[in-house]
Each structure stands twice: as structure tokens, then as C-alpha cells.
Amino acid sequence: MTEIEKKPAGLSTSSLETDDQKKNASINFIVSDYNFEKFMMMFILGTTGDAMDVKMNVFFTFWGLFNLKKDAKPKVGNVPYRGIPMPYKGMATRMFKKRLKKFGIEDLWGMLRDAVESGNLKLYPCQMTMDLMGIKREELLDFVEDPVGAASFLEMSEGGRIVSL
Amino acid sequence: MTEIEKKPAGLSTSSLETDDQKKNASINFIVSDYNFEKFMMMFILGTTGDAMDVKMNVFFTFWGLFNLKKDAKPKVGNVPYRGIPMPYKGMATRMFKKRLKKFGIEDLWGMLRDAVESGNLKLYPCQMTMDLMGIKREELLDFVEDPVGAASFLEMSEGGRIVSL
Amino acid sequence: MTEIEKKPAGLSTSSLETDDQKKNASINFIVSDYNFEKFMMMFILGTTGDAMDVKMNVFFTFWGLFNLKKDAKPKVGNVPYRGIPMPYKGMATRMFKKRLKKFGIEDLWGMLRDAVESGNLKLYPCQMTMDLMGIKREELLDFVEDPVGAASFLEMSEGGRIVSL
Numbered sequence: 001m002t003e004i005e006k007k008p009a010g011l012s013t014s015s016l017e018t019d020d021q022k023k024n025a026s027i028n029f030i031v032s033d034y035n036f037e038k039f040m041m042m043f044i045l046g047t048t049g050d051a052m053d054v055k056m057n058v059f060f061t062f063w064g065l066f067n068l069k070k071d072a073k074p075k076v077g078n079v080p081y082r083g084i085p086m087p088y089k090g091m092a093t094r095m096f097k098k099r100l101k102k103f104g105i106e107d108l109w110g111m112l113r114d115a116v117e118s119g120n121l122k123l124y125p126c127q128m129t130m131d132l133m134g135i136k137r138e139e140l141l142d143f144v145e146d147p148v149g150a151a152s153f154l155e156m157s158e159g160g161r162i163v164s165l
Numbered sequence: 166m167t168e169i170e171k172k173p174a175g176l177s178t179s180s181l182e183t184d185d186q187k188k189n190a191s192i193n194f195i196v197s198d199y200n201f202e203k204f205m206m207m208f209i210l211g212t213t214g215d216a217m218d219v220k221m222n223v224f225f226t227f228w229g230l231f232n233l234k235k236d237a238k239p240k241v242g243n244v245p246y247r248g249i250p251m252p253y254k255g256m257a258t259r260m261f262k263k264r265l266k267k268f269g270i271e272d273l274w275g276m277l278r279d280a281v282e283s284g285n286l287k288l289y290p291c292q293m294t295m296d297l298m299g300i301k302r303e304e305l306l307d308f309v310e311d312p313v314g315a316a317s318f319l320e321m322s323e324g325g326r327i328v329s330l
Numbered sequence: 331m332t333e334i335e336k337k338p339a340g341l342s343t344s345s346l347e348t349d350d351q352k353k354n355a356s357i358n359f360i361v362s363d364y365n366f367e368k369f370m371m372m373f374i375l376g377t378t379g380d381a382m383d384v385k386m387n388v389f390f391t392f393w394g395l396f397n398l399k400k401d402a403k404p405k406v407g408n409v410p411y412r413g414i415p416m417p418y419k420g421m422a423t424r425m426f427k428k429r430l431k432k433f434g435i436e437d438l439w440g441m442l443r444d445a446v447e448s449g450n451l452k453l454y455p456c457q458m459t460m461d462l463m464g465i466k467r468e469e470l471l472d473f474v475e476d477p478v479g480a481a482s483f484l485e486m487s488e489g490g491r492i493v494s495l
Contacts, residue, residue, distance in 0.1 A: 150378040
């Protein structure tokens with residue numbers, strides 16, 4: 001982790017290189033958690049939006065960045081309902097994955113890559129999180145964009161909606 | 166759980182039947198957790214918005230769907246502050262409910278039904294969650310709308326705001 | 331906690347005094363959790379937005395209100411990733427704070443105050459939460475605005491974006 005320009009915080013990282021394509025995004029998601037539920041919300045909205053030709057940016061910050069690692073395996077974070085017979089998070093995750101297959105949803109990262117390659121979905125790692133956690137570009141999936149800071153995120157979401165999942 | 170149309174994920178369920186009324190909604194909430202805090206945020210914004218004649222849709226997905234079950238009893242999910250003398254989630258929930266009575270807030274589901282019946286608030290169960298968790302329409306409160314998928318949600322929120330609580 | 335006007339819930343508190351300045355806010359954040367992650371998201375977006383001259387309101391409700399107390403010390407809420415060698419939340423919090431210093435981010439509340447004093451950022455305590463939890467105005471930081479209710483929040487966010495962090 002190197003020492004970089006100081007304050008204002010969000011401006012300290014590769015910002016201001018926003019292009020027109022980004023500005024046109026209709027929805028700008030923020031993912032800050034690393035669990036199966038939030039990953040799936042991003043996945044379903046991202047792939048569905050792609051099928052509907054909606055332009056979307058997703059900004060992965062804090063624990064959310066781990067969803068973009070090559071070895072990502074988000075697990076169910078909460079099992080809040082007594083009525084559901086699933087005592088363990090790992091078990092619950094496997095059960096959901098098995099059931100999702102019936103919907104034709106199996107290769108999660110492959111489907112995500114398709115949505116990215118169609119040009120509708122862009123996945124942005126948070127630069128500051130990478131620096132804070134010592135995560136390198138090569139640890140991330142190859143179809144994510146270059147890391148951006150908070151200033152870039154605010155700029156690219158101008159005129160669009162912002163949704164923190 | 167029956168096998169239904171495959172990919173794209175969000176399009177697999179009863180989508181595309183969006184009518185004009187839905188398109189006019191000013192705020193489109195997403196509720197994905199099942200706990201007292203998030204339920205109350207939805208409740209306060211929903212009933213307050215109704216009083217102000219704001220059109221609102223709420224989309225209940227993942228654990229959030231359990232808020233719409235006839236036997237729903239969301240409990241406090243977090244008690245993060247040492248300064249508060251409430252060791253147990255059930256106790257904290259009861260304490261909040263008792264204090265809410267002083268604000269005239271007692272029959273939570275009755276007040277929610279009123280906001281729905283006024284036509285300002287619409288509560289949508291997520292179709293995929295119902296299929297994934299094996300929850301049937303008759304287990305849900307009678308004043309919720311028919312289930313919709315992610316594509317419907319994206320369509321009905323066009324032109325409005327999206328807020329994931 | 332005094333008994334105040336009854337229903338509709340959000341209208342029961344000091345609402346409707348929205349002025350033009352508030353209406354112009356581009357982003358209206360909701361913070362309902364009390365932990366380091368959500369505090370930092372608000373902090374980074376708030377101070378970065380200030381540097382970019384973006385008008386922002388932040389509404390602190392439920393546990394989120396504790397971020398505004400004079401003795402606030404939000405701690406890391408989740409350590410979801412096995413790969414990270416930080417067994418304890420307090421330890422993780424200290425580690426992040428130490429690393430943030432390298433970005434020039436040390437005096438968190440001082441920097442927040444600067445953004446407030448520049449006129450771009452306004453921090454609103456939720457009136458109902460203060461009543462529910464018995465928290466008094468004098469327990470809160472001196473640079474926060476007067477408490478508002480849900481109706482005020484909905485009014486002041488009209489025309490702007492709403493983001494629940």
C-alpha cells in the first residue's frame with residue numbers, strides 16, 4: 001500500500017476520467033457486503049437489466065470488493081427465519097444454488113461475464129478498498145473495469161439513480 | 166417448486182405486465198431483510214408517504230419476503246450499542262413496540278393495509294423468492310399484490326427512484 | 331419521551347419546515363446502522379461530494395443515530411472473509427483507522443464538520459428515533475441540524491436521489 005495524494009478522500013484515487021458511456025448509466029449500484037444474498041440481488045438485477053438493455057454500473061466497496069475476487073464464494077449471511085430448516089450458512093448456500101439451477105441459473109460468474117461483455121453492465125472495484133485491504137488487480141476477475149474512487153462514482157452516477165444494495 | 170422458463174433470470178417470472186399506475190410510482194423500495202428495523206423503515210416511509218399522497222412500490226425479495234407472511238413477526242436484528250440495556254432481541258422488539266404505542270403506532274399491519282387501500286402503496290412479493298423458498302400465495306397477507314419478477318420491478322421503477330432499504 | 335401528536339406516523343414530528351436549500355440536495359442518504367463500514371461510506375461520499383460541490387442530506391435513523399452522538403465510536407460490524415487475519419472487531423477497526431491515516435484521513439469527525447460548514451452536507455437526526463430511544467439534542471454533535479421526521483425527509487428529497495446506505 002503506497003502513500004498517495006491526500007484529501008479530499010474520494011479524489012485521492014483515479015477519478016475524473018469519466019467518459020460519456022458511464023454518464024449514461026441508468027442505475028448505479030453500490031455493493032458493500034460480501035454474502036450470497038447481496039451478490040444474488042446484484043446478479044439478478046444485473047443480468048435482467050442486461051436482457052432489458054438497461055445501462056448499469058456496479059461499484060464494489062469495502063467487503064463487497066471480495067465478490068470480484070477470482071476465488072469469490074459468497075455464502076448466505078443470514079438465516080433469520082425459524083421456519084426454515086437450514087442450520088448452517090454453507091448448507092443454506094448450497095441449497096439455494098441447487099434450487100437456482102431449476103431456473104437455469106448455474107454458472108453465476110459466466111452469466112455475469114456475458115452481461116459485462118454485452119456492454120450493459122460495468123463492474124468497478126473501489127480503489128481505496130484495494131489500497132486499504134492490500135488487494136491487487138490481478139486477484140480480481142478479468143472482466144471487471146479499472147478501479148475507481150468515490151469521486152468517479154459520484155460523477156458517473158450523475159443523472160442516474162444510485163442504489164446501495 | 167415447478168420448473169419454469171429459463172434465462173434471462175429476471176424475465177423468467179410474470180413480468181412485462183406493468184401498467185401506467187405502476188410507472189407513476191415516485192419511490193420503489195426493495196426490502197431484502199427480515200428484521201424489525203428494516204420493516205419499520207418501510208412502514209414509516211410507506212405510511213408517511215401515503216399521508217403525503219406519494220406513490221410507492223415495495224418489492225420484497227429474499228428474506229424480506231417473510232415480512233409479507235400472515236405469521237410475520239420481524240424481530241430486532243441488531244443491538245449494536247453498549248449503552249442500551251437490552252440484552253435480548255425479543256426484549257428489544259417488545260420495548261420498541263411498547264414505545265411506538267405512544268406515537269399512536271400499534272396495529273402495524275392494519276396501518277399498512279390502510280396505506281395499501283388508499284392506493285398509494287403497493288407491496289410486491291418477489292416471484293423467484295417464492296419459488297426458491299417454496300412459499301405459496303395463500304401464506305401471504307391478503308392485501309399484497311400479485312408476485313412479480315426483477316424485470317417487472319425494473320420496468321415499474323423506470324422514471325422513479327429506487328431505494329434498497 | 332413525551333406523548334406527541336398521533337398518526338400519520340411520520341407527520342408526528344417537526345416536519346414541513348423544509349426550505350429551498352434542502353430541496354436542492356442532489357443526494358439524500360439514509361443511515362440506519364451503527365458500524366464502521368456504513369459510517370465510512372457516508373463519510374467518504376459526504377466529504378468527496380463536498381469537494382465536488384454536491385449538495386447532500388444525510389438522515390440518521392434507528393441505530394444510525396448513534397453515529398451522531400458526541401461519544402460515537404462505530405466499530406467494524408462484519409469480518410466476512412476468512413482470508414483476512416483479523417479475529418476481533420475492535421482490532422479490525424483499529425487496523426482500518428491506521429491504514430486510513432496513509433490517505434490523510436485521520437480526524438474523521440473534524441473532516442465531517444468541515445463538509446458541514448462548507449454548506450454542502452447536512453446531517454439530520456431522526457426525531458422519532460430520538461424520542462424512541464430517549465436521546466437528547468445535547469448528546470449529539472454540535473454541527474448536526476435540528477431533528478426531522480420522515481415527512482420532512484420525503485419532502486426534502488423530492489427531485490433528488492434517495493440512497494439507503
